[in-house]
Amino acid sequence: MAKYADYFLEVSLQDYAFLNYAPSLVAAACVASSRIILRLSPTWPTRLHRLTAYSWDFLVQCIERLLIYPPPPKKKNKFSKAQSS
Numbered sequence: 581m582a583k584y585a586d587y588f589l590e591v592s593l594q595d596y597a598f599l600n601y602a603p604s605l606v607a608a609a610c611v612a613s614s615r616i617i618l619r620l621s622p623t624w625p626t627r628l629h630r631l632t633a634y635s636w637d638f639l640v641q642c643i644e645r646l647l648i649y650p651p652p653p654k655k656k657n658k659f660s661k662a663q664s665s
Contacts, residue, residue, distance in 0.1 A: 584614035584651055591649045601642050608632040609642035616643070617651055 588610035592598040598606055608628070615623050624636040 581611075581614045581618060581620075584617050585610045587651050588613045588646050588649075591646060595645070597645060598642070604632065605634060605639065605642055608634045609639050609646055612636075612639055613643050613646045616647065 589607070592606045592610065601609075611628065612624050624639065629635055
């Protein structure tokens with residue numbers, strides 16, 4: 581998940597629109613966006629809501645902006661090629 585969170589953080593640094601959001605909100609939205617890409621459920625568990633103090637409804641607009649930029653495709657590791665042979 582860290583790889584995707586880092587990717588979304590990079591995206592947020594390259595788009596001026598993210599200056600309209602608090603840095604902590606952007607960070608929380610990057611975590612939520614990563615969980616969406618990884619299909620983790622629930623996407624925004626109560627534990628994260630309590631930890632960040634951001635509700636899902638408060639994050640949605642920032643998440644939608646982040647997800648405009650799809651993450652790069654997954655790279656196959658060197659072992660997956662050997663296993664498929």
